[in-house]
Structure formats: C-alpha cells, structure tokens
Amino acid sequence: MIEVRELSHAFEIGKKEKKTVIPVLVDVSFSVEKGEIVTIVGRSGSGKSTLLNIISGFIKPKHGEVWIHGEKVSDYNEGKFADFRLAYLGFIFQSFQLIPSMTAYQNVELPLILKGMTEKERQQKTEETLKRVGLIEYKDHYPSELSGGQQQRVSIARALVVNPPLILADEPTGSLDSETENELLQFIQELNRDLGITFLIITHDEKVAAIGHKTIEITDGRVMEGVLA
Amino acid sequence: MNLKDQFRFVRQNMKKNKTRLFMTILATAIGCTFLIVLASVGFGLHKSIIQDVMEDSLVTEIQVHGKEAGEGNFQGIKDEDIQHFREITGVKAVTRRQSLQQSPIFKTEDYTAQSEAVSAYFPEEVKAGFELSEGRLPEKENEVVVGSSFADGLSLEPKEGENAFNEDGSIKEEYAYKGELVGKTIEMEVIKMEDGKEIKKSIPLTITGVTKKPSKEWMQIRTVFISEDIFKEVEAFTGTPGGSPEQVEGASGDTGRIYDRVSLYAKDVEAVTGINDQLKDGNYMVYSIVNEMKQINMVFTILKIGLLFIGTIALIIASIGIYNTMTMAVTERAPDIGIMKAIGAHPKTIKRIFVLESSYIGLLGALFGTIVAYGISYAVNLALPLVLERVFEEAPPEGLMLSYIPWSLTLISVAICLTVTIFSGWRPAKRATQVDVLKAMRREV
Known part of the structure; x- marks a missing residue:
C-alpha cells in the first residue's frame, strides 16, 4: 500500500550566507501492507510528523521516493496530488481541522462536493457515514457545539465518506481524554477489521502505538533498526 | 465540484x-x-x-445635383441620365423636378398668391413616398397639386392704406383664405419681357389635391406642382428654357430638358452606399444623408x-x-x-x-x-x-x-x-x- 524508499529531507533556516541546513529525515525506508495498522512513534522533533506530511504530499521531499497504491506520488505536482488525496487518502488530525462555519453534516459532505457528486448521492453517503460514527443526531451542530471526541468522530466521518483505502492519522488522540481515546482506538480497529482500511498513525502515545500491527520508531530522523514489531 | x-x-x-x-x-x-x-x-x-x-430627409434619398464633364464643366441632369439612373441596381424610384424660372401669381376668386411652380413626374414621386392629405393626383394636363401651406399664401387685395400682413409675416384674419382648395380653379399668371414690356398670360388650372403636411411644424410647402405639358406651354410662351421671363445670356434653347431637382431612392439603406459609389464613378455630383450620417x-x-x-x-x-x-x-x-x-x-x-x-x-x-x-x-x-x-x-x-x-x-x-x-x-x-x-x-x- 505504502512504500517509502531512501527518503531524506532537511529544512533550511536563514537566508543566503547564513543559511543553515537541518536534516529531519535521513534515508528512511519502510513499507506498509494493505489492511495493516502501522504506527510511527518517536519523540518530539524526531521527524515523524514531517514523514507523514511528505507521505500526504504537503511537503516535497529533497530525496527519495514515496509510492502509494502503486503510484510514485513523490513526483506529483500539487494539483495531481490533490486529486490523488481526494480519491485514495483520508486524514485524521490532532486538532480535528473542521471548518467552523460549517455544520457536522456540511463538513462530512465537503469531500463529496469536491468529487462532484450529485446532491442526492451526497445526502445518502453523508448520512450513512454520520450514522456509522454515531453522530447522525448531531448533524446540524457546528464544531463549536460538539465535544472533542465528537469533533474527532466528525473528522473521521469526513475521512471515511469517500471510502479511502488508506487513512493517515497525525496524533489522532492528542486532544482527547482517556475514555474517548479508548473509544476512538476501538473504532479505528473496527474500521480496519470490517472495511479493510489501512491506517498509518503518527503518535507518541504507547496506547495508540499498541494497536498497530507494526510499529516504526523514528529517532533523529532515522528508522531505528530492530524495533519493527 | x-x-x-x-x-x-x-x-x-x-x-x-x-x-x-x-x-x-x-x-x-x-x-x-x-x-x-x-x-x-x-x-x-x-x-x-x-x-x-x-x-x-429620407435616409434612402440620394440627391443628384449635376454632372462634371471635364475640368470645371458642369452639366444639368437630362433625360438620358434619368434613364441611366433607373438601370442602377437597388434604385426604387428616380424623381425629377423642374422649377419654373419665374414665380407665377395664382388667382382664385379675389384671392392671390405668389408661389413657385414645379413640374414633377408623379408616378415616380409616389414610388418615392409622395403623399397627399386630401384629393387625388393630377390626371389631366391642367390639373395641379398644391403644397400643404399654399392656402396660407392666398390673400385678398388690401384696402388702400392697409397692410394685409401681421408683424410675424402671416396674413391677417380678414384677408386670409378660409375655403376648400380641392376642386377649385386657379389662374396661373406668367409673364415674359418683350422689348422692355411685360406681357402676361393666364393659364387656368384645377387643384385636385393637397400635399401631406411635413413632420416639421415650421416647414411650409407652398409649391404648385404643375404638369410637364403646362411647363412646356410656359416655355413656349416665354420662348426661353425653364420659362424664364427674359432670355438668359449664354443659354442655348436646344440643350434639351434639364432637371434641376433629381433624387434617386434606394430600395433600402444598405443599397445607398453602392448607388452612391456608382454615381460618383459616373462623375455625378451627389449628396446623401448616409454620408453625413457616417x-x-x-x-x-x-x-x-x-x-x-x-x-x-x-x-x-x-x-x-x-x-x-x-x-x-x-x-x-x-x-x-x-x-x-x-x-x-x-x-x-x-x-x-x-x-x-x-x-x-x-x-x-x-x-x-x-x-x-x-x-x-x-x-x-x-x-x-x-x-x-x-x-x-x-x-x-x-x-x-x-x-x-x-x-x-x-x-x-x-x-x-x-x-x-x-x-x-x-x-x-x-x-x-x-x-x-x-x-x-x-x-x-
């Protein structure tokens, strides 16, 4: 499903003569099989978020390749990656990233609008997905009227609504209390089991890391040998 | 999306x-x-x-004022020119008018008026849009059509010491003609000079129609439209071309009929430019409102x-x-x-x-x-x-x-x-x- 080959990336700080290059990822290679839950763990600043952002297409890597679903996405331009994201990727963010002026229903419906679906198709899919995440009765609520857990479930519904084969999650439980966190992890496992969705999860939380079929530890931008479970 | x-x-x-x-x-x-x-x-x-x-003026009208036959040599429009105009593609009508070279006095009962007399060829005038407000077009040689304001020029002979006109030039109420015109007989008095003496001739005419009033209120038409036969009769009386009272120096009598007011009417506005160009190529002096409008x-x-x-x-x-x-x-x-x-x-x-x-x-x-x-x-x-x-x-x-x-x-x-x-x-x-x-x-x- 995902293949990362010899990926390296560095951030440049400062201007011209005073420019400093800080390496973030060094020669990272790993793969994620279809139907797996893979967690990437590491301390703050280890480069795990940069890795996810490169896989998501938000950052262009300096060196190396990223293959998703048999496509070399690291060569894609912005427009092509946008189309790819819409078709194959779902996202769950730590801070939910819901549009505050839209209701839960409108937020979930948004990817379907971008796909150009008819209103009838959209209504059916959006309601179905909101039912799956247990928020159909909150469909007309704005994000500010929902709890953190509910907002994260809206965010999951938005990721699920286009039936993506792969969901990328960046610290999905980072803003949730312990009880809601357990519920969410259970839900992720359910989706993986029932729908066969592949998950790549970035976390520093051991509880989250534990649900992965495979865990990759990143330290100082490098994949640690021997910790692949 | x-x-x-x-x-x-x-x-x-x-x-x-x-x-x-x-x-x-x-x-x-x-x-x-x-x-x-x-x-x-x-x-x-x-x-x-x-x-x-x-x-x-009409947009489809093209006025032809003459023909340039060489450097500074201008000629009037003759019958053969009229024939040529009729053959031009897009021409609907060719009107030709000839003004009498004197202003005759017209008399009916005790009323008199001095107006210009013009001979016109009515079949073409009608095609060009000539309309009457009352009566009919002339059919006989002594029948005439008068302009819509002809009656405004008719007045009685003023009494001695009196003036028949108001300050604005109009005829005073008591001298003005108020009767009908259609069917009236009028006498057209023309003159010629012979050995310094004025000789008069009176031609009886019958008014059969009155022209339609022009759209502009200030425009006054007092013209009398006579037949070509009457025109020729005047010419025969004066012995001059155009019926001038005196022989004009340099004018020869056998130059043929010359029309002083000739207009071509195009079938539509689009045809005007083509006709115009064709006339200019033939050295005719033309004026068209379309040119002015351009x-x-x-x-x-x-x-x-x-x-x-x-x-x-x-x-x-x-x-x-x-x-x-x-x-x-x-x-x-x-x-x-x-x-x-x-x-x-x-x-x-x-x-x-x-x-x-x-x-x-x-x-x-x-x-x-x-x-x-x-x-x-x-x-x-x-x-x-x-x-x-x-x-x-x-x-x-x-x-x-x-x-x-x-x-x-x-x-x-x-x-x-x-x-x-x-x-x-x-x-x-x-x-x-x-x-x-x-x-x-x-x-x-």
Missing part, C-alpha cells in the same frame, strides 16, 4: 462579512452607474441628432468611446475595493482553504471559488448600478426640458434626449464591470491557491 455547489459555497462565504460585502457592492454599483450614465449622454445626444437629421456616427463613436473610457476609470477605482475585500477574504479564510486543500481540493477549484466570488460581487454591483442608471437617465430626460425652458425661456427642441441607455450600452457596461471585477479578484484568488496547507492548519497564515 460543480458550478451550483461553487455558487452555494460563494454565497455561504459572502455571508461571513455582510457590511464589507455591502460596501464593496455599493462601490461597484456606483462605478457602474457612473459608467452607464456618462456614456448614456453620448448615446442620447447621438440619437437626438440622428433623429433630427432623419426627420429632415461622419456624425464617427464623431459620436469617438465621443462614446471616450465617455466609456472615463466611466471605466470609475469602475477601476471601485475594483480596488473588490481587490481589498478579496484579499481580506483570502487571509481570513486561509485556515479553511488549508483544510480544503488537505482533503483534496484542487488549486483550480480554490481559484475558481474566489474568482466566482469577485464576479458575483461585480454582477450584483452591475445589476444595482444598471437599475439606478436607468432611474437617473429617466429622471434627467424628464427634468431636462423643464430646466432648459426655465433657463433659456424657450422650449427645447422636440425629442431632445440627453441620456439614452440602449441594450448595447447595458451589455457593454456589465461586460466591463465583470471584466474589471474578475481581474481584481484574480490575484487574491491566485494567492488563495498558494496558501501553505500546514501553515494554514496551524493558523500561521
């Missing part, structure tokens, strides 16, 4: 800052109103002048373009407001743009939404601006005659229109307004596509 959803999105976004939106639409509407009202002055004056010119149109086209240009400047100023509004909108909505991009919105979609928003503002501004412009135009045309009458103490010309908004002006203005607004929204829209997803989601934009 289909257009309907894009519109829904745009409307949803526009509701976020209603005051700013209102002010931007207001500025655009004012710009659009200014553009339309300013240009409508050019269109109004153009229309008034063209209307005035058109009322004075010049008028050119002057007014330049004026209208100038006014549209000035008006467009007002819209460009208004577009700065739209640019500002859209830039603010992009900044405010950067986090939303970031989220949309993250879940798969194509940069083109983002750009289209913002361009659509600025176009929507432009369209609303153009719509309100156009409505207000129509209102102002109506009010100006209503108030202008009253103002002019008060200031100059005389009635303005009939049909004067200071402001006129044709559909073409509305369409041009809306198109300019939309173009300007789309351009002003283009850069902010492009900026929206360049929003960095990660920075936007971290609220760092």
Whole structure:
C-alpha cells in the first residue's frame, strides 16, 4: 500500500550566507501492507510528523521516493496530488481541522462536493457515514457545539465518506481524554477489521502505538533498526 | 465540484462579512452607474441628432445635383441620365423636378398668391413616398397639386392704406383664405419681357389635391406642382428654357430638358452606399444623408468611446475595493482553504471559488448600478426640458434626449464591470491557491 524508499529531507533556516541546513529525515525506508495498522512513534522533533506530511504530499521531499497504491506520488505536482488525496487518502488530525462555519453534516459532505457528486448521492453517503460514527443526531451542530471526541468522530466521518483505502492519522488522540481515546482506538480497529482500511498513525502515545500491527520508531530522523514489531 | 455547489459555497462565504460585502457592492454599483450614465449622454445626444437629421430627409434619398464633364464643366441632369439612373441596381424610384424660372401669381376668386411652380413626374414621386392629405393626383394636363401651406399664401387685395400682413409675416384674419382648395380653379399668371414690356398670360388650372403636411411644424410647402405639358406651354410662351421671363445670356434653347431637382431612392439603406459609389464613378455630383450620417456616427463613436473610457476609470477605482475585500477574504479564510486543500481540493477549484466570488460581487454591483442608471437617465430626460425652458425661456427642441441607455450600452457596461471585477479578484484568488496547507492548519497564515 505504502512504500517509502531512501527518503531524506532537511529544512533550511536563514537566508543566503547564513543559511543553515537541518536534516529531519535521513534515508528512511519502510513499507506498509494493505489492511495493516502501522504506527510511527518517536519523540518530539524526531521527524515523524514531517514523514507523514511528505507521505500526504504537503511537503516535497529533497530525496527519495514515496509510492502509494502503486503510484510514485513523490513526483506529483500539487494539483495531481490533490486529486490523488481526494480519491485514495483520508486524514485524521490532532486538532480535528473542521471548518467552523460549517455544520457536522456540511463538513462530512465537503469531500463529496469536491468529487462532484450529485446532491442526492451526497445526502445518502453523508448520512450513512454520520450514522456509522454515531453522530447522525448531531448533524446540524457546528464544531463549536460538539465535544472533542465528537469533533474527532466528525473528522473521521469526513475521512471515511469517500471510502479511502488508506487513512493517515497525525496524533489522532492528542486532544482527547482517556475514555474517548479508548473509544476512538476501538473504532479505528473496527474500521480496519470490517472495511479493510489501512491506517498509518503518527503518535507518541504507547496506547495508540499498541494497536498497530507494526510499529516504526523514528529517532533523529532515522528508522531505528530492530524495533519493527 | 460543480458550478451550483461553487455558487452555494460563494454565497455561504459572502455571508461571513455582510457590511464589507455591502460596501464593496455599493462601490461597484456606483462605478457602474457612473459608467452607464456618462456614456448614456453620448448615446442620447447621438440619437437626438440622428433623429433630427432623419426627420429632415429620407435616409434612402440620394440627391443628384449635376454632372462634371471635364475640368470645371458642369452639366444639368437630362433625360438620358434619368434613364441611366433607373438601370442602377437597388434604385426604387428616380424623381425629377423642374422649377419654373419665374414665380407665377395664382388667382382664385379675389384671392392671390405668389408661389413657385414645379413640374414633377408623379408616378415616380409616389414610388418615392409622395403623399397627399386630401384629393387625388393630377390626371389631366391642367390639373395641379398644391403644397400643404399654399392656402396660407392666398390673400385678398388690401384696402388702400392697409397692410394685409401681421408683424410675424402671416396674413391677417380678414384677408386670409378660409375655403376648400380641392376642386377649385386657379389662374396661373406668367409673364415674359418683350422689348422692355411685360406681357402676361393666364393659364387656368384645377387643384385636385393637397400635399401631406411635413413632420416639421415650421416647414411650409407652398409649391404648385404643375404638369410637364403646362411647363412646356410656359416655355413656349416665354420662348426661353425653364420659362424664364427674359432670355438668359449664354443659354442655348436646344440643350434639351434639364432637371434641376433629381433624387434617386434606394430600395433600402444598405443599397445607398453602392448607388452612391456608382454615381460618383459616373462623375455625378451627389449628396446623401448616409454620408453625413457616417461622419456624425464617427464623431459620436469617438465621443462614446471616450465617455466609456472615463466611466471605466470609475469602475477601476471601485475594483480596488473588490481587490481589498478579496484579499481580506483570502487571509481570513486561509485556515479553511488549508483544510480544503488537505482533503483534496484542487488549486483550480480554490481559484475558481474566489474568482466566482469577485464576479458575483461585480454582477450584483452591475445589476444595482444598471437599475439606478436607468432611474437617473429617466429622471434627467424628464427634468431636462423643464430646466432648459426655465433657463433659456424657450422650449427645447422636440425629442431632445440627453441620456439614452440602449441594450448595447447595458451589455457593454456589465461586460466591463465583470471584466474589471474578475481581474481584481484574480490575484487574491491566485494567492488563495498558494496558501501553505500546514501553515494554514496551524493558523500561521
């Protein structure tokens, strides 16, 4: 499903003569099989978020390749990656990233609008997905009227609504209390089991890391040998 | 993302800052109103002048004043020229008139009038649009048609020491003719000079019809339209061409019939230019209102373009407001743009939404601006005659229109307004596509 080959990336700080290059990822290679839950763990600043952002297409890597679903996405331009994201990727963010002026229903419906679906198709899919995440009765609520857990479930519904084969999650439980966190992890496992969705999860939380079929530890931008479970 | 959803999105976004939106639409509407009202002055004056010119003469008429047969050698129009004119493609009628070279005195009962007499060929005149207000066209040689104001010239012989005319030149009530004209017999008195003596001849004529009044109230037609036979009779009496009382020096008697007023009438306006060119190629001296209108149109086209240009400047100023509004909108909505991009919105979609928003503002501004412009135009045309009458103490010309908004002006203005607004929204829209997803989601934009 995902293949990362010899990926390296560095951030440049400062201007011209005073420019400093800080390496973030060094020669990272790993793969994620279809139907797996893979967690990437590491301390703050280890480069795990940069890795996810490169896989998501938000950052262009300096060196190396990223293959998703048999496509070399690291060569894609912005427009092509946008189309790819819409078709194959779902996202769950730590801070939910819901549009505050839209209701839960409108937020979930948004990817379907971008796909150009008819209103009838959209209504059916959006309601179905909101039912799956247990928020159909909150469909007309704005994000500010929902709890953190509910907002994260809206965010999951938005990721699920286009039936993506792969969901990328960046610290999905980072803003949730312990009880809601357990519920969410259970839900992720359910989706993986029932729908066969592949998950790549970035976390520093051991509880989250534990649900992965495979865990990759990143330290100082490098994949640690021997910790692949 | 289909257009309907894009519109829904745009409307949803526009509701976020209603005051700013209102002010931007207001500025655009004012710009659009200014553009339309300013240009409508050019269109109004153009229309008034063209209307005035058109009322004075027929658009399809081409007057032929003579023929240039070599350097400085001008000839009158003869029968063979008339025959040639008839053969030109697109010609509907060729009227020919010959003025009597003296003004005969016409008498009926005790009333007399001095008027010009013209011989005309009526079958062609009718084809050209000659109309009567009463009676019929002449059928016999001694039958005539008189001009619509002929009766106004008939007066009784004033009593001794009295004047038959008022100060304004009209005939006093007690001397004016009030009877019917059609069916009346009138005597046409012509003269010739022989050995210094004036010899008179009286020809009895019957009035069979009166011409239609011209559209211009001030125009007076007192002409008497006589037959070609009567014309020849006068020529035979005077022994001069055109019936001149005296032999004109240098004029020869056997030059053939020469018409002094010849007009060609084209089947339609489009044919006028072709006929004109053909006549000019044949060295005929022609005058057509179409040529004059070409010049008028050119002057007014330049004026209208100038006014549209000035008006467009007002819209460009208004577009700065739209640019500002859209830039603010992009900044405010950067986090939303970031989220949309993250879940798969194509940069083109983002750009289209913002361009659509600025176009929507432009369209609303153009719509309100156009409505207000129509209102102002109506009010100006209503108030202008009253103002002019008060200031100059005389009635303005009939049909004067200071402001006129044709559909073409509305369409041009809306198109300019939309173009300007789309351009002003283009850069902010492009900026929206360049929003960095990660920075936007971290609220760092």
